[in-house]
Amino acid sequence: MSVVYFVVIVAAASLAAGLMGMVINPLIFGGTAADGLLIWFTSELVDYLVILPVILTMPRWRLPPRNQRRRELRSINWLLVAPVLTLLLGGLLGLVISGPGAISYLVPGLLWCALVYSLFVTAVLTLLCSVWTLMAVSVGYLHLGSDFDARHALQSFRIGVALMVLAPLAVASVMAARNELLSQLQHAASHDRLTGVLNRAGFMDRAEGLLHGATGRDRPFVALMLDIDHFKRVNDLHGHAAGDQVLAGFAQLASRCLRDSDVIGRLGGEEFAVLLPDATPAAAQAVAQRICDACATQVTSLLDGTQLVTTVSIGTAHAPSMPVSLEALLSAADEALYRAKQAGRNQVVMGNLVPAVVM
Incomplete structure (x- = not known):
């Protein structure tokens, strides 16, 4: 439900920015009010969906002692790196096989990351993937087969990036709720309810x-x-x-x-x-x-x-x-x-x- 609330609030904030664009676009840029609404709405929607989850889920940083860091490094399950490698492969595939579907090459890797990693890590990865997609298209590394000079093409692309972000965030939120519930159940199964110590x-x-x-x-x-x-x-x-x-x-x-x-x-x-x-x-x-x-x-x-x-x-x-x-x-x-x-x-x-x- 937090994802639903988040999307509603972000959509309302983006709409407020779009309403400002309806006024500013004709006055300053000589465009139409409808274009100002769409441009400002889509740009703010992508920014909010990409950046805010990282800020809202950021944990408190506390660096563990050096010996503990070494033990944790030795105990890392390197299979956990596989979802990130899938993301990298999706990005490389977009450079090799461009076209309208290239924007979706990152989705399997993002969904896998959402199943494996925490909500914060997933939010960071979606931020990086979104920034990479936007920059790769803008500099010409990623070709989607669309003429962005056409009317509303850029806004359509931004909405596509925003929807790409929503899926892993929703999955990661569900997994976070599931893991918290499992932790509570495991604690209840192994601890004495009266005293709080182990049963x-x-x-x-x-x-x-x-x-x-x-x-x-x-x-x-x-x-x-x-x-x-x-x-x-x-x-x-x-x-x-x-x-x-x-x-x-x-x-x-x-x-x-x-x-x-x-x-x-x-x-x-x-x-x-x-x-x-x-x-x-x-x-x-x-x-x-x-x-x-x-x-x-x-x-x-x-x-x-x-x-x-x-x-x-x-x-x-x-x-x-x-x-x-x-x-x-x-x-x-x-x-x-x-x-x-x-x-x-x-x-x-x-x-x-x-x-x-x-x-």
Whole structure:
């Protein structure tokens, strides 16, 4: 719908320019009012359709660190260059085989770019293609088989360029809406709606991906199993709404104690799990203790004014090298969690070392 609104607004602005041309063309250039309307309308229509999408979709520029740029460059899928190569081939084909259909040689490449690239990149490419087409025709490189000295021939050409721009912009807008919807669906499928952290399936997928990516390397991992103490009592005494508030507050608290590379998820009920890549047992102990201490000091203000304080029990397990199964790592951490609860809760217990699996 944004493309529809955009076209309507651009058409209205171009018409306003055309109405000015109706007055100016006879007074200054000695032409007719009808020619002034058509000339000004078509010229402004092309300018607006070509330039405004680039301005309206321009993202914020933030140059990533040099090391990140190098990693991104190495990870580029060079097949993504194929749509741009198709555009170049379309332009070259127009130089070799000129004629009335040459203006459409760029359309397949533009549509492919709209399917693959972002809306901003597509807008930039349509700008470049439109400018190239207009300049190539004006200097005589691209011959469309039309006499532009004829009445309305140039205006017809400009309208053709404007319509050529609309198709990839519309397709790119549809793809942008589709990708945003898919991203929302993927987020909803992998995240817990109440706490905002990964759900069980999302945590398992993300953690398995980290472990598989470390296979063959000497990369340590630490798993934490966390369980909010006496959570059933919170639900029984204060209601499930209060329990939901405690869960959401704890998830936010635990997330603040972690690094961006760490993975946290809610496995079910009041039980959470954390995977710490590249962490030593001492560092994991410090992280777990920080979460435990922060939870014991965090006050949850319920809707009825009650000030509620909860604690958490945490078990850890360490895998010094890969490969190791996620199930084994979580099972060892769960055993340590059981010992923490048996020892009185509100504490961190270090679990056993999880050896690498012999392949």
